[in-house]
Amino acid sequence: MDCQLEHIGYVTDDIAKTAASFRLLGYESGDIVQDDTQRTRICFLRKQGDTTIELVEPYEDNKTMQKMLKRGVTPYHTCYVVDDIHAAYEEMLDHDFTPLFKPVAAPAFGNRLIGYFFKQEVGLVELVNRS
Numbered sequence: 001m002d003c004q005l006e007h008i009g010y011v012t013d014d015i016a017k018t019a020a021s022f023r024l025l026g027y028e029s030g031d032i033v034q035d036d037t038q039r040t041r042i043c044f045l046r047k048q049g050d051t052t053i054e055l056v057e058p059y060e061d062n063k064t065m066q067k068m069l070k071r072g073v074t075p076y077h078t079c080y081v082v083d084d085i086h087a088a089y090e091e092m093l094d095h096d097f098t099p100l101f102k103p104v105a106a107p108a109f110g111n112r113l114i115g116y117f118f119k120q121e122v123g124l125v126e127l128v129n130r131s
Helices: 015-023 063-071 085-094
Strands: 003-011 028-035 040-046 052-058 074-082 104-106 112-119 123-129
Touching (some): 003 063, 015 028, 015 040, 052 063, 085 123
Parallel strands (some): 003 052, 074 123
Antiparallel strands (some): 028 040, 104 112
8 A cells, every 4th residue: 555654643631732842842733623523623733854743632522532641642643645545445454454434524634534443563543535
């Protein structure tokens, strides 16, 4: 599968506080986007020549992500851009990745389609359609 690293996702309980710490490392934060489907608030942090960081703050009723926060702010997924998310979805299944859901529109990506997959040897992987 042809893919490119897009970002590393961090779960946080306070986007503003976490973004301030990353600003000390040279990152600039973008707008915060509400994603009611995934029950999260999202903010991308960018630094010239470096990997993008995505801060994900779960809504209080997002029990799965709230559990992740018991370990504190931490990276929890890697995201890759693909040309055809539907073909990539099938390829991930063929290689024994477990999908969390079928591709859905993501407000943080201008409603481009995304999907999440899990495999013990890799962890949580997000795919986002290039266009």
